[in-house]
Amino acid sequence: MNTSIIENNGVKTYQGDTFSITMTRYSDPQRLNLARNAARYLGKKDIENTRRPLGIVRQGHVPEIFRGEIVEFEFNDVSKEVYDHLVTYTTRNMRVAGGNRALTSDSYTLPSDKVKDPEMVKTWVENSMEGYRCLLDHAETPQVARAAMPIAAKLNTFVFQFNFLTLGQAVFKQRIWEKGAQGNTVKVVQGMWELVHSVDPDLWNTFYEWFGTPATEWTEVRRKLKKKEITVKEMFEKLQHEYFLNEEDTLNMTFEDYMKFQFGQVKSMW
Incomplete structure (x- = not known):
């Protein structure tokens, strides 16, 4: 089990660097x-x-059966930025959030992406938080004050419920298995993945194999082969060249891994 997961009375919590996620429900742990x-x-x-x-999943049948099973997560100290990324998945089953109508945010999370000047970023985020707190201190309602709240502000505890299919086909695929997701979102969704994987590793490894990075790389292989219009003759000559050079690192690969190594590198669209 991942060392970041703590179990208390059968309930699992993933402890991140600045946040935590509790998996309050997992509907079918034995897969029955x-x-x-x-x-x-x-x-x-x-x-x-x-x-x-x-x-x-492996054979590509209609995976509708997975839509009927759910995982419920309780998110603590997660930023508005990450909340916005999670709420975009419209096939989620449930959302419970106090939000900032009557509640207020008391802290913030700095970005996890590449930062050129960390101190300047921290200063301006803190300035934004100060403006938000100033409005609250001057008796503005939380509804009004949140207009000045930075997107880095931590939200009060909220709950999302996702079905298995949305997790495997969309949330995990787009936020951790494909490149380009923002850093804080990657960390939170990675925590969600660790939690479900700790319950049923075989199922979630299968989703990864057929919807995750290996599948994305194979799609990229096909795209590049079509774009370059590589013939069998050209491929044969390339393999012959590597054979005569005795390139053991590639010659001992499975052919699938070789094709992904040659043509499957995926870059972020951002």
């Missing part, structure tokens, strides 16, 4: 409900075959 629904979907009688849901 998924197994039953997978059997019904494929017309099978062995409804307790917990490997079948993994096969549905």
